[in-house]
Amino acid sequence: MKRWILFFVLLSFAFLSGCGGDDDGKIITLESDDVESVSSATPDECDDDCTASSSSEVSSSSVSSSSKVSSSSYGGIGKSKTIHGFAQKGTPVDQAEVRVVFLDESTLDRVGKAYMGKFEGDFGEYSVQVDSVESKIVQISVAGETTMDKYSSIRAVLATNDIIMNAIVDIGLQDTINVNLFTHLETERVRELVRNQHLSFDEAKRRSRQEILELFHVKFLDESGNEREARPPETWSFFGNTIDDIFLMAGSILLSWVSGSLSDPPFESLLEDFALDGKWNNDSAMYRIAKSAFTNNLSTMSGDVIYPSSKVGYDIESWRKKFDSTSSAFVSPSVVSDIDAVFIVFWEKEFGLGTCNQENLNELKKTWYNEVYKCKSPDCRYPNAQEEGYIGYMYYCNSTTRWMEATKKESDTYGIECSKTDFFISSENPDSIPYVCESGKWRQTLDIEKEIGLCTSELNGEFRETDKFGYTCKSKTWNIFTDSFVDARDGKSYAYIRVSRLYWMIDNLHDTTFTWAEMDQCPDGWRLPTKAEWDSLFRQLGGWQDNARMMKFNPFHTSWFYWSSTEVNDSLTYVGSVGFYAMDPVQAQRFTSSTVEFSKNSPAYIRCVKE
DSSP: OOOOOSSSSSHHHHHHHTTSSSSSGEEEEEOOOOOOOOOOOOOOOOOOOOEEOOOOGSOGGGSSSSOOOOOOOOOTTTEEEEEEEEBBSSEEEEEEEEEEEEEEEETEEEEEEEEEEEEEEETTTEEOOOOOOOSSSSEEEEEEEEEESSSSSGGGOOOOSSSEEEEEEEETTTBBOOOOOHHHHHHHHHHHHHHTSOOOHHHHHHOOOOHHHHHTTTTEEEEESSSOOOOOOGOOOTOOOOOHHHHEEEHHHHHHHSSTTTHHHHHHHHHHHHOOOOOEEEEEEHHHHHHHHHHHTTTEEEEEOOEEEEEEEHHHHHHHHHHHHTTTOOHHHHHHHHHHHHHHHHHHHHTTTOOOOOTTTEEEEETTSSSSEEOOOOOOOOOSSSHHOOTTTTOSSSSSSSEEEOOHHHHHHHTTOSSSTEEEEOOTTTOOOOOOTTTTTTEEOOOOHHOOOOGGGGGGTOOEEEESSSEEEETTTEEOOOOEETTTOOOOOOEEEEEETTEOOOOOOOGGGGGGGOOOOOOOOOBBOOOHHHHHHHHTTEEEEHHHTTOOOOOOOOEEEEEEEEEEHHHHHHHHEEEEEEOOOOTBBEEEEEEEEEETTTTTBBOOEEE
């Protein structure tokens, strides 16, 4: 049989561009050559007439590893039959049980006695020996726990410790009957369609599996490109290679992200919704699935560099290799790519994004969940790994473009045109002004702009002040205020700055030290700062070395001392003390400052201030 082809690498975006995000294009296509679920309720307790069968009666070789339908006769009413297959949701432990009951075809009510079976091996294989077939319609129920130590790599795919799964099937159609999350999903839907909408069993099964595909935005094509029906979910297998099997793997992963257990409220909600109308109306759970699918498509990335590699996909592929020891030891990327394709289709459609391609590159779009995504072209490294010398590690990109989460700035400014210079917007509350429109582009607002507004051409030369610094507007940029004056006594020029609502000299007076007796040296209009004013200055500088340099506190290894006008007693006064961590590489950007008691006979520098 010609190998089926899944749209993704070569055909994905050519097709998806035709199905966009419109309502009539919400179903995307998976191609293949050839394609059902049930109540969340725990099976009834086994009656006295239950018949147990030994799982050892069926060897693993007798259970088909393919999901292909094999024609079969159920043996006729009153005949004996062995019902066998796989329960595919984790690996059941030995105590897990499988139960078969016969159902009336027109009402789906139970008829006759129940039969019990057990599991064999490490891959969920079961068998049940039926002494007397009473109907061709049966319900198969699996209950128990899964083991997580053996083949633990599958944990990420089907993580849960309990299994309560059902399948409602026609045993006349195939020999191997698998029980999985999709047979579990469809069971109560089939009952609803048969009992309340009066469809035949076959029609109900056909309707339910079509609704499952629609739930995941999927449809199947045959080799000629025509849409075909999916086979019943009980024929899908983790060990098969058709598109139906791939969908089981990918869909099981998606459903495993609903909740940790099939009995948890989110999954119960799914089952109830689907049983009622074939849809799912739990937006929060659908968002969780879609977000998980999106995140797992970015399993390895650095910034915008993407190495598409589905960890959960490789887990399943490895699990398949362990089941079939004849398979190649090398893990083929084909199944992984196909699983990723289902992921991408699901989150793109569920988010309402449509297709990302060269035509809408850099487009921003808001999802139905009020998040903003951007169509981007990732930096795909090593497109030809062998030429680059990375043999064995084939980093590649699944597509040239893809949707990525927008930056916070892109999300906050989404839908707001940046055409007017000097325009503030607020994204979260009316008191904030986080972004500025400048030269046709949004940029983040500077802290100083939040406090005193924009520096515009109209404000050139204007002075504004905060609790920390004074600023002047120059060339549309706020600069910390600095100026200089000339001391009339000797003609020397001194620079000064506005800090903590005072003008501070940033040059040492006469560039030398003085004793307390000599400290009365400030020019007219200037004075020594008080202890409180030194403390206030140090608080504003915050201990950062850039601020120390701004004040011309040079980063020497020793401390510097500066006189204050606040005395302690006849022999002591307070000084401002500045020290540095220049010998400590971790603290290299910090300095220490404080006011300390200091002998009046010792020398210190002078910095003058004025109001």
